[in-house]
Amino acid sequence: MSLDKRHSPFVYTDEQLIARFQAGDEQAYVELVNRYRDRLMNFVFQFLGDTEQSEDVVQDTMLKLYEKKHYYREIAKFSTWIYTIARNLANTELRKRKRRKVTVLSQMTRDEREYELPAVQPETGQEVESQYAAKRIQIAIHALPEHFKTVIILRDIQELSYEDISSIVGVPLGTVKSRINRARLQLQADLKDLR
Amino acid sequence: MNRYEFEDLISDYIENSLSLSKRKEFENYLTEDPEAQSLVDHVHSTMDQLRNIQQVKVSDRFNERLMSRIKNEKLPHRLKPVSGQKTFMGFTPVYASLMTGLTIALLFVSMQLFSPDMDTSTSQNQFYANDPVPTLSSPATPRVNPKPQDLAEAEEDSLDENSANLPKKDYTKRIHLVND
Structure with missing residues (x-):
């Protein structure tokens, strides 16, 4: 099995690829990894806020895909299945982190955050400004309640459909729509000063 | 609204x-x-x-790391026995002990069947139910089986006794030959 980064044209759907992998074609696995590694990295990073830990979680997700390939059934979309695995692993990592009582920015109180932020606030430069904005958005996302956080990341950052999000988080479509709307309202309130 | x-x-x-x-x-x-x-x-x-949030990407060595983890972590799964139980020369502990017991039993039976000393070893020095209970003053003397020639004499004696006691019958009148 070679895990090169060739970008072959996507002739197979995800579901066809996983079926081929289940039949023993390891190249299909490599193709799935190449398709999803950055998407999942971006998804997990919004939860953990740490690049190395996020990459470890994505690695674990891909390893689970390899080991548990026969658990996938075609009744669900492959994307929702792999996102569910990544989300569960990210949540496990968050629980471990809470147990270790590691203080991260997202866990600080509002006062602590306001105290910390000026240190990274840029004086000049468009790039630094955008980095600052990204950091602020990340903090605002982290501050959201858990059930808002997942759906807003999946919808507005990962750009998944409402139906897929409903499958991933396992709640009805109407609830997903309502949660996303509420999360957007809360975020716009938190990020008012960025505009 | x-x-x-x-x-x-x-x-x-x-x-x-x-x-x-x-x-x-x-x-x-x-x-x-x-x-x-x-x-x-x-x-x-x-x-x-x-x-438009900045996209985070995996490192360049992501696939390489994954590849080595797959190699290292999938191997134990292949080596694991299907039942997850310890075996002894391919047998589970229960079957191994059963097989051992059976082998020992077979060995014992075959030794008993084909041993040349079987008669003397088992027939000498036996006590019987009607023998008197041994005491300190009169130690028990085991009944010794009679020797083969003694048995032969005894059989002859008994035959002689029987033949002497039985009345001789005359079968001449009951026998008819073909030409009679």
Whole structure:
């Protein structure tokens, strides 16, 4: 099995690829990894806020895909299945982190955050400004309640459909729509000063 | 439309998924309340910010690391016995002990069957139920089996006795030969 980064044209759907992998074609696995590694990295990073830990979680997700390939059934979309695995692993990592009582920015109180932020606030430069904005958005996302956080990341950052999000988080479509709307309202309130 | 209804429909309005009548109702609310229009603009802007957030990518060595982890971590699964139970020369502990017992039993039986000393070893020095109970003053003397020549003599004696006691019968009148 070679895990090169060739970008072959996507002739197979995800579901066809996983079926081929289940039949023993390891190249299909490599193709799935190449398709999803950055998407999942971006998804997990919004939860953990740490690049190395996020990459470890994505690695674990891909390893689970390899080991548990026969658990996938075609009744669900492959994307929702792999996102569910990544989300569960990210949540496990968050629980471990809470147990270790590691203080991260997202866990600080509002006062602590306001105290910390000026240190990274840029004086000049468009790039630094955008980095600052990204950091602020990340903090605002982290501050959201858990059930808002997942759906807003999946919808507005990962750009998944409402139906897929409903499958991933396992709640009805109407609830997903309502949660996303509420999360957007809360975020716009938190990020008012960025505009 | 009240404030709560309006807030509930902001995302649907931005994503253009409202019915025509609801959309009209929503837009009427916006014209009546300039603050409402500002809120819709802010939500829209936030959504754009989220979509344009800097994308994080995996490191260049991601696939290489994954490959080595697969090699290292899948091997123990292949070596694991299917049942997950310890075996002894291919047998489970229960079957191994059963097989050992059976082998020992077979060995013992075959030794008993083919041993040349079987008669002397088992027939000498035996006691019988009617023998007197041995005491200290008169130690028990085991009954010794008679020797083969003694048995032969005894049989002859008994035959002689029987033949002497039995009355001789005359079968001459009962025997008819072919030519008679």
